[in-house]
Amino acid sequence: MTAVQAPRKPSHGPHSPDWKNALFVAPYLFFFVTLLVFPLFWGIWLSFHKADTFSSGPFVGFGNYVRLFNDKVFLQSVGNTFYFVLLTVPTLALIGLFLALALNARTRTATVLRSLFFFSSVLSVTIVTLIWRIVFIPQFGLLATVYGWFGATAPAFVSDPNLAMIAVAMATIWWCLGLPMMLFLSALQQIPGDIYEAAALDNASRWRTLTAITLPSIKRTFALVIIIQIVLQFQLFGQAWLMTRGGPNNVTKPIVLYIYDTAFRRWDLGLGAAASEVLFVLILLAAMAQYLISRRKEDL
Amino acid sequence: MSAEIEIRNVSKSFGSAKVLENLSLSIPGHEFVVFLGPSGCGKSTLLRMIAGLESVEDGEILINGERIDHLPPGQRGVAMVFQSYALYPHMTVRQNMTFGLENINVAKDVIDARVADAARMLEIGHLLDRKPGQLSGGQRQRVAIGRAVVKEPNAFLFDEPLSNLDAALRTRTRIELAQLHQRLRSTMIFVTHDQIEAMTLADRIVVMNNKKIEQIGAPMEIYDRPATRFVAGFVGTPQMNFLDVTAARPGALGLSVACGPKLSIDTAVAPDVAGEVASLGIRAEAVSLAAPGEGQADGVIDVLERLGDRSLAHVRLDDGQMVVANESGQTRLGVGARVALRFDGTKAHLFDGAGKAYHGREAAP
CATH class of the missing domain: 3.40.50.300 (P-loop containing nucleotide triphosphate hydrolases)
Structure with a gap:
């Protein structure tokens, strides 16, 4: 009996998934899972346990969260963070937009100024806060000198509880302005030039062109800038830590600094993890809210 | 308005x-x-x-x-x-x-x-x-x-x-x-x-x-x-045929021009511009096909574009020049067929070296 060899079945059809392709995403996936997904779930798990650096103790349910919301310092840090986001995000969006509008030209001056305004973004937080501490030094700082020219005394930005967060916000705005400006510039440059020509033929004034043509054309980017900045500014840490150490009297202590203090200075990892989850939810909610609002107004 | x-x-x-x-x-x-x-x-x-x-x-x-x-x-x-x-x-x-x-x-x-x-x-x-x-x-x-x-x-x-x-x-x-x-x-x-x-x-x-x-x-x-x-x-489809003029002398209608050794076309352009003329232009509708030997020049159909109501025959003359001629949409001719071309010289235009045109009296609309 002769065996008829069956035709060899192709190992995969032209449209069936080829798992070899997964190799291309594997390196990224590995780091994504180990450095982002795993810590996220571990953090959630940790927040339901009493844990320190040496051991993860017993399951405590929502105990850490209850402690957290009874902690006045935590509640103050949440308030501080919201205040900081409120100070920085709209300002960054508006100044970024203004700069982009002013520098959206193909001139040498505009190019130089664009680079100049973006320059601060490449600095590390250490340098940025150093510069701004020099600005705010009482008596000898830049601010004190400028006030001195007019015979006035500069307000004590860093030590005045009413001004300290504003000082941190100023340093942050100076540091972070480059990204919104660049995002707005790229959006502006994608508006077709002939629309402006049509508007000129339609007798539109400069103001009318701005409000009726330019701004509606970049509203998606506006939403994007707001979301990015909310996510970024909710994570305030370096500037507050280096400029004020959270003081005076905790008025510049943001959530991340609270987490740092709790988890890595008081070694109460469970409580720190719970605070982290609260921050995660806050950022998620803020970004989602902004996304949904901008979606609702979105035109076809 | x-x-x-x-x-x-x-x-x-x-x-x-x-x-x-x-x-x-x-x-x-x-x-x-x-x-x-x-x-x-x-x-x-x-x-x-x-x-x-x-x-x-x-x-x-x-x-x-x-x-x-x-x-x-x-x-x-x-x-x-x-x-x-x-x-x-x-x-x-x-x-x-x-x-x-x-x-x-x-x-x-x-x-x-x-x-x-x-x-x-x-x-x-x-x-x-x-x-x-x-x-x-x-x-x-x-x-x-x-x-x-x-x-x-x-x-x-x-x-x-x-x-x-x-x-x-x-x-x-x-x-x-x-x-x-x-x-x-x-x-x-x-x-x-x-x-x-x-x-x-x-x-x-x-x-x-x-x-x-x-x-x-x-x-x-x-x-x-x-x-x-x-x-x-630039104006007109197909593009006007252009032939280099090698000699010009007064003819029966006006100026008679030679475009190569064997092709001579009688145009209606006034003979006084004989010295200026550098090229002749004639549209496809002023060029028709005939049996070999019965036109002003013989050649072979290189390409035949059938447009329905008419056909455009791209004819390569024996001296190598290409001329597009109008032919009936129903033509039985095909690529490779040997044909003769008849030029309606009254509808031809002449151009000097700088491109300036001279028209015959009958070229007027």
Whole structure:
């Protein structure tokens, strides 16, 4: 009996998934899972346990969260963070937009100024806060000198509880302005030039062109800038830590600094993890809210 | 709603590149003028200068006797339809049409009436609340025209408005534009590189090439009596046949020219230009096929283009020259067939070395 060899079945059809392709995403996936997904779930798990650096103790349910919301310092840090986001995000969006509008030209001056305004973004937080501490030094700082020219005394930005967060916000705005400006510039440059020509033929004034043509054309980017900045500014840490150490009297202590203090200075990892989850939810909610609002107004 | 437009000695450069040189043109009211020319000839630049979207370097532009080249675009009383339509993407069709009127504070009831009229005329009433992104190319085109119509401008400027449409829609829109002109009787300037658009739409065609105007004339005048070899070659499909003239002497009709050793054509051009003539031009419809030996030159059909109502035979003459001849749509001839060509010399044009044309008496329309 002769065996008829069956035709060899192709190992995969032209449209069936080829798992070899997964190799291309594997390196990224590995780091994504180990450095982002795993810590996220571990953090959630940790927040339901009493844990320190040496051991993860017993399951405590929502105990850490209850402690957290009874902690006045935590509640103050949440308030501080919201205040900081409120100070920085709209300002960054508006100044970024203004700069982009002013520098959206193909001139040498505009190019130089664009680079100049973006320059601060490449600095590390250490340098940025150093510069701004020099600005705010009482008596000898830049601010004190400028006030001195007019015979006035500069307000004590860093030590005045009413001004300290504003000082941190100023340093942050100076540091972070480059990204919104660049995002707005790229959006502006994608508006077709002939629309402006049509508007000129339609007798539109400069103001009318701005409000009726330019701004509606970049509203998606506006939403994007707001979301990015909310996510970024909710994570305030370096500037507050280096400029004020959270003081005076905790008025510049943001959530991340609270987490740092709790988890890595008081070694109460469970409580720190719970605070982290609260921050995660806050950022998620803020970004989602902004996304949904901008979606609702979105035109076809 | 009609303007006389006068362009006087206008020049324009972009950097070191000159695009228009000392150009003058007068357009009477109600006229449909087409600027026709190849890409880069400066026709769009001239249109944009009339619109105010490009500055005038030298010379002046007048509308109804009033100098307007220093006025901003919105104050020139012109409306433009762009090649890309340039509709405001975030506005509805209605808002696109009313935007210009709101900017000059036209009363709301007047705006509503004009939009309703234009929408009815262009059959876009059902699209008024849609956004440009929801419209087809043809519908966008109508909206762009509607946006121009509601302004009731002195002149309409069209910058290659049909080039983004498919062939069928282009033909339909062309007819509609002609009807629109008949209805509105406005001055219209239309820029195109498509000679069929120019021939079918224009009262007068301005043929432009290389920074200047080559010829201004009615479509059939341009076709029958092209002023230069460029115009003769640019207007007409298939392109006019050009043959180098090797000798010229007085003949029975006028000037008899030799195009190569064996081909001689009697033209109706006056013999006094014998010394100037460098080439002969003759359109395919003035060349017919005959049996071998029964024409002025013999050759072989290289390519046969069947267009339905007629065929175009690309004939390679024995001396190597290519000539396109008209043949019946039903012809039984095929590629490789040996044929003779008969040239109707009365319809031939002669050109001197600089491209200037000489026409026979009978070449007149």
